[in-house]
Amino acid sequence: MTALKNDIFIRALLKQPIDRTPVWMMRQAGRYLPEYRQVREQAGSFLNLCTNPELACEVTLQPLRRFDFDAAILFSDILTIPDAMGLGLYFTEGEGPKFKNLIKTAADVEKLPIPDPHAELRYVVDAVSLIRKSLQGSVPLIGFSGSPWTLATYMVEGGSSKSFQKVKSLMYEQPKLLHTLLDKLAQSVAAYLNAQIEAGAQAVMLFDTWGGMLTSEDYIEFSLYYAKQIRALLKTNVDGQQVPTILFSKGGGLWLETMADAGYDALGLDWQTDIQLARARVGDKVALQGNMDPVALYAKPEVIVEKVKSILHKYGNGSGHVFNLGHGILPDINPDHVKAMVDAVHTFSPAYHQQST
Amino acid sequence: MTALKNDIFIRALLKQPIDRTPVWMMRQAGRYLPEYRQVREQAGSFLNLCTNPELACEVTLQPLRRFDFDAAILFSDILTIPDAMGLGLYFTEGEGPKFKNLIKTAADVEKLPIPDPHAELRYVVDAVSLIRKSLQGSVPLIGFSGSPWTLATYMVEGGSSKSFQKVKSLMYEQPKLLHTLLDKLAQSVAAYLNAQIEAGAQAVMLFDTWGGMLTSEDYIEFSLYYAKQIRALLKTNVDGQQVPTILFSKGGGLWLETMADAGYDALGLDWQTDIQLARARVGDKVALQGNMDPVALYAKPEVIVEKVKSILHKYGNGSGHVFNLGHGILPDINPDHVKAMVDAVHTFSPAYHQQST
Numbered sequence: 089m090t091a092l093k094n095d096i097f098i099r100a101l102l103k104q105p106i107d108r109t110p111v112w113m114m115r116q117a118g119r120y121l122p123e124y125r126q127v128r129e130q131a132g133s134f135l136n137l138c139t140n141p142e143l144a145c146e147v148t149l150q151p152l153r154r155f156d157f158d159a160a161i162l163f164s165d166i167l168t169i170p171d172a173m174g175l176g177l178y179f180t181e182g183e184g185p186k187f188k189n190l191i192k193t194a195a196d197v198e199k200l201p202i203p204d205p206h207a208e209l210r211y212v213v214d215a216v217s218l219i220r221k222s223l224q225g226s227v228p229l230i231g232f233s234g235s236p237w238t239l240a241t242y243m244v245e246g247g248s249s250k251s252f253q254k255v256k257s258l259m260y261e262q263p264k265l266l267h268t269l270l271d272k273l274a275q276s277v278a279a280y281l282n283a284q285i286e287a288g289a290q291a292v293m294l295f296d297t298w299g300g301m302l303t304s305e306d307y308i309e310f311s312l313y314y315a316k317q318i319r320a321l322l323k324t325n326v327d328g329q330q331v332p333t334i335l336f337s338k339g340g341g342l343w344l345e346t347m348a349d350a351g352y353d354a355l356g357l358d359w360q361t362d363i364q365l366a367r368a369r370v371g372d373k374v375a376l377q378g379n380m381d382p383v384a385l386y387a388k389p390e391v392i393v394e395k396v397k398s399i400l401h402k403y404g405n406g407s408g409h410v411f412n413l414g415h416g417i418l419p420d421i422n423p424d425h426v427k428a429m430v431d432a433v434h435t436f437s438p439a440y441h442q443q444s445t
Numbered sequence: 446m447t448a449l450k451n452d453i454f455i456r457a458l459l460k461q462p463i464d465r466t467p468v469w470m471m472r473q474a475g476r477y478l479p480e481y482r483q484v485r486e487q488a489g490s491f492l493n494l495c496t497n498p499e500l501a502c503e504v505t506l507q508p509l510r511r512f513d514f515d516a517a518i519l520f521s522d523i524l525t526i527p528d529a530m531g532l533g534l535y536f537t538e539g540e541g542p543k544f545k546n547l548i549k550t551a552a553d554v555e556k557l558p559i560p561d562p563h564a565e566l567r568y569v570v571d572a573v574s575l576i577r578k579s580l581q582g583s584v585p586l587i588g589f590s591g592s593p594w595t596l597a598t599y600m601v602e603g604g605s606s607k608s609f610q611k612v613k614s615l616m617y618e619q620p621k622l623l624h625t626l627l628d629k630l631a632q633s634v635a636a637y638l639n640a641q642i643e644a645g646a647q648a649v650m651l652f653d654t655w656g657g658m659l660t661s662e663d664y665i666e667f668s669l670y671y672a673k674q675i676r677a678l679l680k681t682n683v684d685g686q687q688v689p690t691i692l693f694s695k696g697g698g699l700w701l702e703t704m705a706d707a708g709y710d711a712l713g714l715d716w717q718t719d720i721q722l723a724r725a726r727v728g729d730k731v732a733l734q735g736n737m738d739p740v741a742l743y744a745k746p747e748v749i750v751e752k753v754k755s756i757l758h759k760y761g762n763g764s765g766h767v768f769n770l771g772h773g774i775l776p777d778i779n780p781d782h783v784k785a786m787v788d789a790v791h792t793f794s795p796a797y798h799q800q801s802t
Contacts, residue, residue: 251740251775260744260752303738304719305755341699342717360699362661381660383608387617395617398662418608 092290094227097159101291101332101354101375103408109400109437110158111430112230115416116151117163120423123150134179138165141215148219152227154423155430158410159228159291162219162284164212166234166295169276170243172203186247191240197269202276205283212280213287220288231289233280235296235337236273236318237311240266252301259310266310274314278321285323285331293334293356294318300339300358307343312350319351334377338415341366348373359414364402376403377410380429385413385421389428396432405440449647451584454516458648458689458711458732460765466757466794467515468787469587472773473508474520477780480507491536495522498572505576509584511780512787515767516585516648519576519641521569523591523652526633527600529560543604548597554626559633562640569637570644577645588646590637592653592694593630593675594668597623609658616667623667631671635678642680642688650691650713651675657696657715664700669707676708691734695772698723705730716771721759733760734767737786742770742778746785753789762797 092098097110118124124147131137138144148163167185171177176188191197203209220229242248244255258266281292299311315335324331336356340347347355348370357366357378366376384395396411403409411433417426449455454467475481481504488494495501505520524542528534533545548554560566577586599605601612615623638649656668672692681688693713697704704712705727714723714735723733741752753768760766768790774783 253740253743253775256738256740257743260741260748300717303716304722306738307717339696339717342719359660360657360664360696362699365661381613381663383610383613384617386610386614391617418610 092225092228094158097228097410098291098330098332100407100410101334101377102330103372103375103406105441105443106407107438107441109403109409109411109433109440111411111433112157112159112161113151113413113417113426113429114161116155116157116161117147118417119419120417120421120426121150121154122423134165135177138163138168139211141211141218144211144215145218145222148215148229149222152223155426156434157227157430159230160219160223161230161293162212162216162232162289164215164232166232166238166297167242168209168212169203169233169273169280170239172208173200173276175243184248185242187243190246191243191269194265194268197265197272200269200272202272202279205280209280209283213283216284216287216289220290228290229288230291230293230334231281231284232293232295233277233284235294235299235311236270236277236314237299237302238295238297239273239277240269241298241301243269252298259306263309270310270314271317274317275321277314278318281318282321282323285326289331290329291332291334292322293336294352296335296337296340299337304343307337307340308346311337312343312346315352316350332375336377344369354410356412357414361414362402363399363409364404367403367408375408375410377412379412379414382413382415382418382421385417385425385429387425389425392425392428393432393436396429397436400433400437400440403440405442407441411437449582449585451515454585454767455648455687455689457764457767458691458734459687460729460732460763462798462800463764464795464798466760466766466768466790466797468768468790469514469516469518470508470770470774470783470786471518473512473514473518474504475774476776477774477778477783478507478511479780491522492534495520495525496568498568498575501568501572502575502579505572505586506579509580512783513791514584514787516587517576517580518587518650519569519573519589519646521572521589523589523595523654524599525566525569526560526590526630526637527596529565530557530633532600541605542599544600547603548600548626551622551625554622554629557626557629559629559636562637566637566640570640573641573644573646577647585647586645587648587650587691588638588641589650589652590634590641592651592656592668593627593634593671594656594659595652595654596630596634597626598655598658600626609655616663620666627667627671628674631674632678634671635675638675639678639680642683646688647686648689648691649679650693651709653692653694653697656694661700664694664697665703668694669700669703672709673707689732693734701726711767713769714771718771719759720756720766721761724760724765732765732767734769736769736771739770739772739775739778742774742782742786744782746782749782749785750789750793753786754793757790757794757797760797762799764798768794 341361354375359381698718711732716738
C-alpha cells in the first residue's frame with residue numbers, strides 16, 4: 089500500500105506532534121452536496137447507493153474534491169449489520185430506517201446469525217478496498233460501525249424512536265436477553281470492523297448515537313461495556329501501522345472519564361460538551377474529536393470562522409484534537425459554509441502546534 | 446390561608462429535616478389518567494382545558510385523589526406567555542404546539558407586549574387561586590413557567606423543532622436581537638410567576654426544556670443568564686413563608702455547578718444524570734429533584750420498586766431530595782405503575798431520614 093501523504097488525522101488521534109489540526113466532518117458525503125444528490129438519484133435509492141461499491145466509493149471521494157479534509161470516511165449506513173442478520177432494512181421517506189422483522193423474543197435473538205463480513209457484508213468490504221485504492225494515499229480512510237446498543241435500539245423498536253420504549257422495556261424487564269443480543273452484536277461489530285481494517289480502513293469509529301438516552305448506570309452496563317469488548321477484539325496494528333479507534337456516544341458528555349478508560353484512542357464530542365473542560369477531564373488518556381454545533385453552519389462565514397477559532401482556542405496547545413462537528417452535517421447546509429469552516433481550521437490551527445523545541 | 450398539612454415538599458427544597466422523601470411527577474395531571482382524558486374530551490380541546498380555571502383545577506386535583514403525591518402542580522401549558530403576547534397558540538394532532546405568528550424580525554420583537562398576568566393571563570392566575578383554595582392545605586401547589594430560551598425556541602421556530610435552525614441562526618447571526626427577545630420574556634416570566642405566587646403558588650419551577658440543545662457557552666449566555674434574572678425578580682417570601690424555586694434544564698447535567706449558582710433552591714435532574722454524582726457536584730448549594738427514567742414506568746412494578754430504591758440510595762441520607770421522574774410521564778403508562786413508584790418512595794425513603802439527634 090502507498091504511504092500516506094497526509095497523516096495528520098492519524099497522528100492527532102495518537103497525540104503525536106503535528107503542524108496543524110486535522111479536520112473532517114461527520115456525514116461529509118451527504119445530501120448537502122449537489123454531486124451527492126445526483127449520484128443518489130442515479131442509484132435509485134439510498135440502499136442501492138450503500139450496496140454498490142463503485143457508487144459508495146464515488147460519493148466517499150466527492151467531499152475531498154471540494155474541501156481540504158484530512159480524512160475520508162466510508163460511505164455506508166450504520167444499520168448494515170442488522171440487515172445482514174436478516175432483519176430486512178428499508179427506508180421510508182421522512183421516517184428514516186425501518187426493519188421488516190423486529191426482535192421481540194428470546195427465539196428471535198437466538199436465531200440471529202453473526203454475519204460473515206466477507207459474505208453478507210461483502211459490499212462494504214469491497215467498498216473499503218476500492219476507496220482505499222482510489223485515495224492513493226492522499227488521506228486516511230475511516231471505517232465505522234454502529235454500536236451494539238444503538239443497533240439494538242433499531243432492531244427492537246423497528247426503526248427510529250423518541251422514547252425507546254420497547255428496547256428500554258426489554259432492558260428493564262429482561263436484561264439478560266438484551267445482553268445476549270448485545271453480545272451477538274458486539275461480536276458482529278468486531279468482525280465487521282476487523283474486516284474493514286483488513287480491507288484498508290486506517291482508523292475506525294464506533295457510532296453510539298443513542299447511548300445518551302440511557303441513565304448513567306445503564307450506559308455503562310448496556311452500551312460502554314460492549315464498546316470495550318469490541319475494542320479488545322480489534323486488530324489495530326496492520327503492517328506495523330497503528331489503526332486508531334474513536335468512540336462517539338452522542339449525549340455522553342457526562343461520562344467522559346469512564347469512556348476515556350474504554351481503550352479507545354479518541355472520544356467524539358457532541359456540541360453541548362465544552363471541549364476545554366472535556367480535555368481537562370480526560371487528561372492525556374485520549375484525543376478528542378469535535379465539536380462545532382452543526383447548526384452553526386447555517387450562519388454566515390464570518391460567524392463560522394469565529395466559532396472555529398473559539399473551539400481551537402478552547403482545546404488549546406498541542407496534538408490530540410481532530411476538528412469536526414458535534415453531529416452529522418445537516419442536509420441543507422450551503423457547501424460554501426463548509427469551506428469557510430475547513431479554511432478557518434487550516435488558517436488558525438497552526439498557532440496551537442508550535443513546537444517548543 | 447390554611448396552614449399546610451403536608452409540607453415535606455417545601456422542606457425538602459429548603460433542605461430542612463423531614464421524615465421521608467417527598468414525591469410528585471412532572472405531567473402528573475395528564476393523559477395516562479382515564480379521568481383526565483374524560484375531562485379533556487369534555488373541554489373539547491387542550492387549550493379550552495388550559496383556559497378554563499374550573500377544568501384546570503379539576504385535572505390538577507385528579508392525580509392527588511389516586512396517589513399520595515406531596516405536591517400539586519398547576520395544570521397549564523408552557524406556551525401561555527407567547528400566546529398572551531399575541532402569537533396565536535394552537536395545537537395540531539401529532540405535531541404539538543404551533544404559533545400563527547412567528548418572530549422573524551426586529552420589528553416583530555419590538556412590538557411584543559409584556560403581558561399583564563391579571564389581564565391576558567388571568568385564566569392562569571384564577572386557576573392558581575381556585576386550586577390553592579380547593580387543596581385546603583393538603584399539599585403545596587407548584588406554579589411554573591417555560592424559560593425564556595425555551596419560549597423563544599417555539600416563538601422563532603413556530604413550533605417544536607429538531608435542529609432549532611431558526612432560533613440558533615438568530616443566536617449566531619443576530620445575538621443582540623435574540624437578547625432583546627429573551628429580556629422581554631424574562632420580564633414577562635417574572636411577572637407571571639409573581640402573579641402565580643400572589644395567587645397562591647407555594648413553590649415555582651422554571652422549565653427550560655430546550656436549554657440542553659445549546660453549547661455550554663451559549664447555555665450560560667442565552668438560557669441561564671435569564672433564569673438568574675428571573676430569580677432575582679421573584680417575590681419568594683409571602684406572609685413569612687418562603688416560596689422555593691426550582692430550575693430544570695433538560696440535558697443540563699453537564700452544567701450543574703454553574704446552575705447551582707443561579708440562586709434557585711433546587712435543580713431538576715433528567716434521568717441521564719447520576720444523582721449521586723450530581724449531589725457531590727452541587728454540594729449544599731441546592732436541593733435536587735428527580736430523576737427516574739420515565740420509560741422505566743413501563744416495566745413491571747417489581748422493577749419499578751428496584752429503580753426507586755436505587756435512586757433513593759444514590760441520593761443518600763438527609764433532606765434535599767424530591768423524588769420525581771427525569772421528564773414528564775408518558776401518556777400510555779399504566780396508573781398502577783405510578784402507584785408502585787409512589788408507594789416505594791413512601792416505603793423505602795424513611796430510612797434515609799433518621800434523625801441523628
